Amino acid sequence: MWRDKLDTSVTEKVISLAKKRGFYWQAYEIYGGVGGFYTLGPLGTRLKDNIIRVWRKIFLEPYEFIEIESPTIAPYIVFEASGHVGSFKDAMAECLKCGNKYRADHLLEEKGVKVSEATSLEILEKLLNEKNVSCPDCGSVSWKVSSFLTMFQTNIGPYKENVGFLRPETAQGMFVEFKQLYEINRARMPFGVAQIGKAYRNEISPRQGLIRLREFSQMELELFFDPLNDKCPYLDDVKDIRMNILDEEKVRNGDTLPHNVNAKEAVERGFVREEWLAFMMALSQKFLCTLGIRPEFQRFKAKLEGERAHYSAQTFDHEVLTGKFGWIEVAGHAYRQDYDLKSHSIKSRSSMEVVEELAQPIKVKKKLAYVDPSKVKRDFGDKSSEIFKLISSMKPFELAELLEKDGTIIANDIVIGKEYFIFKEVEETISTRKYIPHVIEPSFGIERIIHAVLEHSYNEKEDRVILSLKEEIAPYRYAVFPLVKRDGLDAKAKEIYLMLKIRGLSVIYDDDGSIGRRYARADEIGVCKAITVDYQTLEDNTVTVRDRDSWQQKRIAINTLL
RNA sequence: GCGAUCGUCGUCCAGUCUGGUCUAGGACACCAGCCUUCCAAGCUGGUAACCCGGGUUCAAAUCCCGGCGAUCGCACCA
Structure with a gap:
């Protein structure tokens, strides 16, 4: 079954549930809210931690890839070298009549005027006005050109001229430290370095809740490999993972029926250029499946030449189908070649070469x-x-x-x-x-994943909400309830609760309201199992364990809970 | 950023057109107590909102202006 639509109401329901129960909500609400900033609540932070744990388990642990944490602020020169200063800075042409803004270079290119990134703002403005470029909206021909930098800028220390940027991606932290990391990892190739942390992009108009944020969390992996020996030894391990791939040709033709292939076939049939890239895509799918998003709601969509980032030779967006937002990109898989290491090598005059x-x-x-x-x-x-x-x-x-x-x-x-x-x-x-090694980069946006996972876990049953989060990521696995709050049942339940808690399990205790209400509350935040202490518990030390999704109950002995 | 529409308890909605009756109402949720032997039961009580700022007026949730935010469209999204 190939679906390309989900019930749009689920998105609204998830957003209101998220706020109501404390997964996430818009930040600074007491001051009216600020676009593009969200706060993760108590359940959201637990969910995020669990998602990160699963990611490490899938992307890092089996391959002994390493992880670092570098600063979120970098000096000007880092992003100058990386090409971000150039390509994050768009010359915006503002129509003086209607005030609409467009990319200056796009307007000129439509008129057949070639300009480069280096063309100054003054010249762009002069060209626009002299060539009688008309506003696509109102037809006016008077323009004002200014630049818009989508990186957050700051100063390092007390000097205005010492400009720094909040990183727009965590990746550069790994590239600038490459030589050191290579040494620490005892010169093994290929090798992977990951970083999980915040990135910042000063979006012009962030919308769609958690989907486009000005401050967000990334999980990025840079896989460094030898371009002359680019075989990935793990392709067989992922042969059972079949991916929906829209390759460049299909995207160009607007064909939305994807190929369904595994990583090996994707390379053999020429959809994906590098084995490592195909491998990372397969892991990416495995990752989302582990989080509870079924394969038919996932696809990989190639980015065409003009849409790709300045550093990328091939990029696939890993997309998940959502209700209201449609297909959203939760990860980007890019073949960055040696672009970054080479740029930093030239700019810093330090070698980024490895020795084979x-x-x-x-x-x-x-x-x-x-x-x-x-x-x-x-x-x-x-x-x-x-x-x-x-x-x-x-x-x-x-x-x-x-x-x-x-x-x-x-x-x-x-x-x-x-x-x-x-x-x-x-x-x-x-x-x-x-x-100089080449780089394959899987890059995940955690907030988008959180939203996608919540949408795909959201279920309703008999007018009640059930969040069917997988055990690996559910904020709480267990809840302990006394059937009623007296006759010692509450004391016994608390005892069991503490026992589980001491063993390090994620568990909550609730004795408020009726038992049915507590089941409902627990279902709504995705608690996997509800353990209920009743009168029989006092006699034979057994409890009932209720499954969140099936509502089936089993009676088992307390000592088999662990 | 632009244009259109919109902004009332945690949520959904009433009230705005036609200013006063609004000390802003309801439902659900939440909190406290009672009750309760397995799926949001019941009873009693409670907390809780007119997005922010300015203006008009004897009087503003209501009319006007600005800001902020949201939705949609355009543009942007490396």
């Missing part, structure tokens, strides 16, 4: 040139010392290369020919290869 020891050392023949001092002295006399000085600053193989190419060496206008050198050919053994 070759299995078979390669023998390379090399020509070396040595000067013949006696000939030089004989023919150049007093000027010899100058010549020796120059020549000694060069290595023998460099001299040989130059002489091969030009036939002469020129030192302070003195031309020295080949005949003053003695050539030697040596065989050198090369046992290493240096390269």
